[in-house]
Amino acid sequence: MNLPGRSNIQRQPALAEQVAEILSSEIISGAFAPGMLFPSEAELAQKLDVSRTVVREALARLKQDGLLETRKGGRTKVAENLSRRALRLEDQNDLDLEWMRHLYELRAIIESEGAALAALRATKKDLAHIKSAYTELEKAIAKGGLGTKESFNFHRAVVEASGNPHLTKLVDWVDDKAFAFTRTNNLIVDKNMIDSAQAEHEGIVKAVQNGDAAEARRISREHIIHAARRRGLNISLP
Amino acid sequence: MNLPGRSNIQRQPALAEQVAEILSSEIISGAFAPGMLFPSEAELAQKLDVSRTVVREALARLKQDGLLETRKGGRTKVAENLSRRALRLEDQNDLDLEWMRHLYELRAIIESEGAALAALRATKKDLAHIKSAYTELEKAIAKGGLGTKESFNFHRAVVEASGNPHLTKLVDWVDDKAFAFTRTNNLIVDKNMIDSAQAEHEGIVKAVQNGDAAEARRISREHIIHAARRRGLNISLP
DNA sequence: GTTATATGGCTGTATGACAAGTTGATTTTT
DNA sequence: AAAAATCAACTTGTCATACAGCCATATAAC
Numbered sequence: 001m002n003l004p005g006r007s008n009i010q011r012q013p014a015l016a017e018q019v020a021e022i023l024s025s026e027i028i029s030g031a032f033a034p035g036m037l038f039p040s041e042a043e044l045a046q047k048l049d050v051s052r053t054v055v056r057e058a059l060a061r062l063k064q065d066g067l068l069e070t071r072k073g074g075r076t077k078v079a080e081n082l083s084r085r086a087l088r089l090e091d092q093n094d095l096d097l098e099w100m101r102h103l104y105e106l107r108a109i110i111e112s113e114g115a116a117l118a119a120l121r122a123t124k125k126d127l128a129h130i131k132s133a134y135t136e137l138e139k140a141i142a143k144g145g146l147g148t149k150e151s152f153n154f155h156r157a158v159v160e161a162s163g164n165p166h167l168t169k170l171v172d173w174v175d176d177k178a179f180a181f182t183r184t185n186n187l188i189v190d191k192n193m194i195d196s197a198q199a200e201h202e203g204i205v206k207a208v209q210n211g212d213a214a215e216a217r218r219i220s221r222e223h224i225i226h227a228a229r230r231r232g233l234n235i236s237l238p
Numbered sequence: 239m240n241l242p243g244r245s246n247i248q249r250q251p252a253l254a255e256q257v258a259e260i261l262s263s264e265i266i267s268g269a270f271a272p273g274m275l276f277p278s279e280a281e282l283a284q285k286l287d288v289s290r291t292v293v294r295e296a297l298a299r300l301k302q303d304g305l306l307e308t309r310k311g312g313r314t315k316v317a318e319n320l321s322r323r324a325l326r327l328e329d330q331n332d333l334d335l336e337w338m339r340h341l342y343e344l345r346a347i348i349e350s351e352g353a354a355l356a357a358l359r360a361t362k363k364d365l366a367h368i369k370s371a372y373t374e375l376e377k378a379i380a381k382g383g384l385g386t387k388e389s390f391n392f393h394r395a396v397v398e399a400s401g402n403p404h405l406t407k408l409v410d411w412v413d414d415k416a417f418a419f420t421r422t423n424n425l426i427v428d429k430n431m432i433d434s435a436q437a438e439h440e441g442i443v444k445a446v447q448n449g450d451a452a453e454a455r456r457i458s459r460e461h462i463i464h465a466a467r468r469r470g471l472n473i474s475l476p
Numbered sequence: 477g478t479t480a481t482a483t484g485g486c487t488g489t490a491t492g493a494c495a496a497g498t499t500g501a502t503t504t505t506t
Numbered sequence: 507a508a509a510a511a512t513c514a515a516c517t518t519g520t521c522a523t524a525c526a527g528c529c530a531t532a533t534a535a536c
Contacts, residue, residue, distance in 0.1 A: 014308075014310070014518090014519065014520090015519075015520070016298060016519085016520090017301075020302070040485080040486060040487085041486080041487070042485090042486085050520080050521090051520060051521045051522070052521085052522090053291070053519090053520065053521065053522085054519085054520065054521085056295060056487090056488090057294060057295055057298040057519095058298075060254060060295040060296075060298040060299050060302075061298050061299060061301070061302035063255075063299070064258070064298075064299035064302045064303060065302060065324070070252075070486095070487065070488090071486095071487075071528080071529085072252070072486080072487050072488055072526095072527065072528055072529085073485090073486060073487060073488090073527065073528025073529040073530090074486070074487075074528075074529055074530085075485090075486065075487085075529085075530095076486085076487080086303070086324035086325060086326040087324060087325040087326070087407065087408065087411045088324045088325070089404055089407060102402045102403060102404050102405070103404055105402055105404075105405070106402060106404045106405050106408070109347070109348065109351045109405070110347065110348065113347045113351075116476045117475070117476065119476070120476055164340045164343055164344060165340060166327055166340050166341055166343075166344045167340070167343070167344050167347070169325065169327060170325065170344070170408075173323075173325045213476035214476070217476070237355070238354045238355065238357070238358055238451035238452070238455070252487090252488065252489090253488075253489070254488085254489090278516080278517060278518085279517080279518070280516090280517085288489080288490090289489060289490045289491070290490085290491085291488090291489060291490065291491085292488085292489065292490085294518090294519090295488095297518095308517095308518065308519090309497080309498080309517095309518075310495095310496065310497050310498085310517080310518050310519055311496065311497025311498040311499085311516090311517060311518060311519090312497070312498050312499080312517070312518075313498080313499085313516090313517060313518085314517085314518080
């Protein structure tokens with residue numbers, strides 16, 4: 001017998017989710033212009049042949065994404081400017097290597113610039129935070145662990161020192177996706193890899209401490225490129 | 239008489255929105271660990287003293303954000319890895335200058351790196367696209383317009399040539415927010431500003447065309463810094 | 477012609493009902 | 507005693523209905 005495995009059995013997504021998907025792509029594709037009136041819930045329910053409940057839950061999702069705006073009594077409108085909408089990198093399959101390669105490329109860019117800014121702006125508190133995260137990482141490795149979580153915290157501590165909350169949030173987000181990739185891929189690691197990675201971490205700490213932005217950027221960028229390579233992702237940056 | 243103006247009258251957000259806000263912050267603050275079971279809809283409805291309908295719409299929003307996962311019959315769980323969640327820079331008031339300053343800083347970083355990559359990777363098609371967008375922008379300015387939309391398209395064309403879809407999407411998103419700021423602030427512009435901006439645009443085109451990544455990066459970065467300064471936002475980058 | 481006033485339509489909320497699936501304890505079987 | 511089948515309680519998904527509150531437009535009154 002050769003069963004397909006639980007995870008490959010396709011479960012029909014909930015109706016509300018399907019409806020949200022449909023309406024969302026309609027809006028994004030431009031079938032509804034910004035500011036335009038949206039069909040009423042009753043009309044949508046009738047056309048899609050679902051209950052108003054389902055339509056409302058779908059609309060709730062679109063509102064959350066900033067695609068629609070509603071007012072009690074008034075009619076639903078497509079958002080005037082979509083600038084408020086959330087950023088979402090369509091969650092491609094985690095195993096899509098090209099997708100991940102581009103993500104690591106982005107990561108190399110924003111983390112290295114974050115490190116450069118950190119070198120210029122890190123307060124004493126920031127620096128203490130970075131060093132503490134570095135120590136934690138070292139401890140985790142000494143214990144024989146991979147230090148995945150600690151590494152994540154170290155990178156976060158560095159970018160936090162950049163003083164730019166948007167950049168911090170972005171790096172946080174991207175790193176989270178990258179680390180998820182590591183988790184799902186059960187990466188084979190040897191002591192060598194970990195040691196060289198840790199050497200790079202140390203280099204970042206020193207550069208930030210010395211206020212050497214260019215060096216912090218350089219090492220950080222190299223570090224991510226190496227990290228990507230360790231995961232079989234080949235990236236090159238100018 | 240001194241009325242507060244329509245936009246200052248506070249409208250009570252819908253219950254579902256408030257509930258979503260509450261639950262969302264509970265999760266993000268860590269009160270619910272990833273993978274943890276979430277209270278049932280009935281329980282939430284009772285505790286929050288709202289109907290199950292409201293709870294369900296709130297949950298629909300959280301599901302859209304990738305914070306929760308549900309299965310018919312099974313209990314709702316906090317997402318195991320929050321990596322799928324959407325990125326959202328809490329839409330602070332557009333007039334929060336510090337917020338905008340940081341946004342422009344981020345913009346300078348990612349656009350300049352996008353331009354650098356574009357210089358290395360732009361195909362003939364990409365280049366034609368960039369040039370066409372540049373021409374459109376010139377036309378719009380010649381007509382006496384601000385060319386806001388055309389400028390947006392030009393920047394998008396450049397980053398698209400980077401060949402990195404994530405970076406493209408990110409730049410698109412950030413630019414959209416930045417341009418919204420320009421719109422709402424009714425920027426005072428003089429011919430001088432427009433001309434110097436256009437000169438910088440031309441510089442980017444040439445650098446990309448020549449495959450000069452460093453130059454493309456430099457000009458692009460300067461360009462955004464100037465753009466920010468024209469809007470009264472002072473940023474400095476290493 | 478301008479100002480009040482109905483009116484129908486829309487979203488927001490609540491309630492009740494049932495289907496379909498999961499979960500964990502209970503019972504049965506081995 | 508251990509494994510398997512059963513079952514009952516609970517959970518999410520969906521539908522239907524009802525009504526409150528708000529909005530825009532048509533209608534009536536002045």
